Amino acid sequence: MMFPALLIVVLNNYLPMFGVFIAFKNINYTDGIWGSPWIGFKNFEFLFSSQSIWRITRNTVLYSLTFMVVNLVLSVGIAVAISELRGRLLAKGYQTLIIMPYFLSMVVVSYLVYAFLNPDRGFVNVLLESFGADKVFWYSETEYWPYILTLVNAWKSVGIGAVIYIAAIAGIDPEYYEAAVIDGASKWRQTIHITLPSIQPIIIIMTILSMGHVFNSDFGLFYQVPMDAGALYPVTDTVDTYVYRVLMELNDIGMSSAAALVQSVLGFFLVLATNSAVRKINREQALF
Amino acid sequence: MIKTRNKRDNSISPVANAALNAWFILLSLACVLPILLVVIVSVSHNDSLLNRGYSFFPEKLSGIAYESLFKDYGTIVGAYGVSIGITVAGTLLSVLLMALYAYPISREDYPLRNFFTFVLFFTMLFSGGVVSKYIVFTQAIGLLDSYMALILPLLIVPFNVFIMRTFFQTTIHPALIESSRIDGAGEWLIFFRIVLPLSLPVMATMALFGTIAYWNDWFNSLLFIRSEEKYPLQFLMMRVLNDVQYLRNNVQLAAQNPELMSQLPNESLQMAMAVVGIGPILLVYPFFQKYFVKGLTVGAIKG
Numbered sequence: 021m022m023f024p025a026l027l028i029v030v031l032n033n034y035l036p037m038f039g040v041f042i043a044f045k046n047i048n049y050t051d052g053i054w055g056s057p058w059i060g061f062k063n064f065e066f067l068f069s070s071q072s073i074w075r076i077t078r079n080t081v082l083y084s085l086t087f088m089v090v091n092l093v094l095s096v097g098i099a100v101a102i103s104e105l106r107g108r109l110l111a112k113g114y115q116t117l118i119i120m121p122y123f124l125s126m127v128v129v130s131y132l133v134y135a136f137l138n139p140d141r142g143f144v145n146v147l148l149e150s151f152g153a154d155k156v157f158w159y160s161e162t163e164y165w166p167y168i169l170t171l172v173n174a175w176k177s178v179g180i181g182a183v184i185y186i187a188a189i190a191g192i193d194p195e196y197y198e199a200a201v202i203d204g205a206s207k208w209r210q211t212i213h214i215t216l217p218s219i220q221p222i223i224i225i226m227t228i229l230s231m232g233h234v235f236n237s238d239f240g241l242f243y244q245v246p247m248d249a250g251a252l253y254p255v256t257d258t259v260d261t262y263v264y265r266v267l268m269e270l271n272d273i274g275m276s277s278a279a280a281l282v283q284s285v286l287g288f289f290l291v292l293a294t295n296s297a298v299r300k301i302n303r304e305q306a307l308f
Numbered sequence: 309m310i311k312t313r314n315k316r317d318n319s320i321s322p323v324a325n326a327a328l329n330a331w332f333i334l335l336s337l338a339c340v341l342p343i344l345l346v347v348i349v350s351v352s353h354n355d356s357l358l359n360r361g362y363s364f365f366p367e368k369l370s371g372i373a374y375e376s377l378f379k380d381y382g383t384i385v386g387a388y389g390v391s392i393g394i395t396v397a398g399t400l401l402s403v404l405l406m407a408l409y410a411y412p413i414s415r416e417d418y419p420l421r422n423f424f425t426f427v428l429f430f431t432m433l434f435s436g437g438v439v440s441k442y443i444v445f446t447q448a449i450g451l452l453d454s455y456m457a458l459i460l461p462l463l464i465v466p467f468n469v470f471i472m473r474t475f476f477q478t479t480i481h482p483a484l485i486e487s488s489r490i491d492g493a494g495e496w497l498i499f500f501r502i503v504l505p506l507s508l509p510v511m512a513t514m515a516l517f518g519t520i521a522y523w524n525d526w527f528n529s530l531l532f533i534r535s536e537e538k539y540p541l542q543f544l545m546m547r548v549l550n551d552v553q554y555l556r557n558n559v560q561l562a563a564q565n566p567e568l569m570s571q572l573p574n575e576s577l578q579m580a581m582a583v584v585g586i587g588p589i590l591l592v593y594p595f596f597q598k599y600f601v602k603g604l605t606v607g608a609i610k611g
Binding site: 026029032033098101102104105106107110113114116117118120121123124125126127128130131132134135136138141142143146175179197198201207210229232239240244247248260263264267273276277279280281283284285287288291 | 318319320321322324325328329331332333335336338339340342343345346349357362363409424427428431432433434435437438439440441443460461463464520523524525526527542543545546549550575578579581582585586589590593594
């Protein structure tokens with residue numbers, strides 16, 4: 021019964037896993053994949069000695085960690101707030117609206133961002149000029165982009181992220197709160213001592229899973245939204261965009277395979293490491 | 309003195325409530341306004357755009373962007389067709405196949421369930437990378453420039469399979485399956501006649517996620533599609549936006565080809581394309597919203 025799905029999983033996910041050996045070869049088209057010579061770790065050397073490696077790794081990791089923290093705080097915050105709102109109909113309404121950005125593709129989002137940041141006619145520059153300030157060439161100045169990208173990412177992810185926490189909060193036994201009220205706890209204390217600890221298991225699971233993706237980035241976010249502007253590479257180039265460019269422009273299959281392999285392996289070990297760290301603290305809450 | 313109340317009222321104070329409401333109104337506006345801006349720009353007259361830039365209150369409205377969009381409707385309609393076809397076919401296949409995987413691993417009496425659960429779970433932790441996938445797809449299976457290359461990658465989403473599994477576990481009582489077996493029903497019958505009909509919420513949820521994933525996907529087109537008539541809508545939009553940017557920024561090219569530059573889609577046309585790309589999602593969204601919140605909640609928490 022599971023066979024078709026299993027076949028696809030094997031094809032789609034497991035076969036490519038075996039393709040990692042490409043990273044250890046110097047592929048040329050005359051010999052094909054199987055005949056090309058093995059060059060050991062040369063591709064990796066090349067990767068690590070390239071000038072961009074520090075930049076792309078730093079960008080990728082910093083963005084991933086920032087997104088993780090910002091999105092977590094905002095999602096949980098929104099979840100707690102929505103759960104406390106008095107009008108349930110209103111709360112449902114807000115929930116519907118803030119989830120909406122998740123359903124847009126990054127291509128559409130890059131159009132939206134362009135509508136705001138277009139140097140000549142974008143909404144933001146028009147607004148700035150109407151206040152007498154100078155307009156900003158958004159797509160050439162690097163300093164704003166870490167904030168812009170974090171904001172866009174949060175805008176897109178926080179609504180749907182909150183849904184899981186809202187559901188978790190809805191499942192908390194009301195008796196805890198009643199007991200707290202009897203003891204005279206304020207809303208704030210109730211939140212800190214009941215609500216947050218109750219959703220701690222879910223937060224931990226989501227965090228462990230996210231740690232596995234620290235070395236990955238949302239390709240759409242970093243490629244589409246800055247419109248692949250070369251001037252912005254120092255702050256928008258990540259491992260994934262770099263690998264893509266190397267693959268498409270230089271046709272260097274070996275190096276991009278090496279980069280992808282590094283990502284996967286590092287991510288995998290990070291998940292294991294985070295999981296064991298959580299295990300040491302509280303055995304039950306670890307993922308495995 | 310004991311304060312008596314009819315009902316313990318643990319709500320937040322009205323002041324706090326008002327403040328939170330204000331915040332949420334702002335947040336909701338922030339989520340909705342960008343889309344609104346795009347819609348408004350798409351119907352703004354070009355002169356208004358030149359004079360005032362993008363604004364929520366253009367001087368003049370004009371439907372010309374949509375006119376030209378649908379005049380050259382060949383490409384757009386073609387792309388729409390490709391997107392719709394892939395989305396529908398992909399979503400149906402995806403939901404069916406994922407259910408077929410999730411059901412056996414949800415049954416306690418299936419001996420190999422742990423093994424297959426791990427097989428799926430492992431793919432969430434470790435992946436072969438884009439290049440590997442590209443080589444497997446194009447050389448081992450020969451799917452370059454084919455629609456299957458757009459459907460296949462998104463068919464099985466491990467996280468969603470687990471949500472389905474949890475749903476089956478919690479909603480389908482083992483006694484129900486037992487009694488069907490006693491009555492002589494085979495596994496396939498049980499699956500199609502009993503389990504599936506009971507699982508409509510989670511199936512609807514997965515159908516929604518699948519639809520979104522397929523409709524919005526452009527990355528697989530970027531990797532695998534080479535012929536223009538096979539472009540799905542999102543990918544077409546991406547090419548239009550990027551190519552126009554490139555042409556505009558390339559001053560030499562502009563100098564040498566003034567007629568070409570004047571024929572470039574202007575901004576309201578680009579925004580019209582964006583509206584056309586978002587449209588279906590926004591229309592479908594309200595209908596499905598209640599399903600998927602429920603589906604996500606039941607499945608994800610216990611998973």
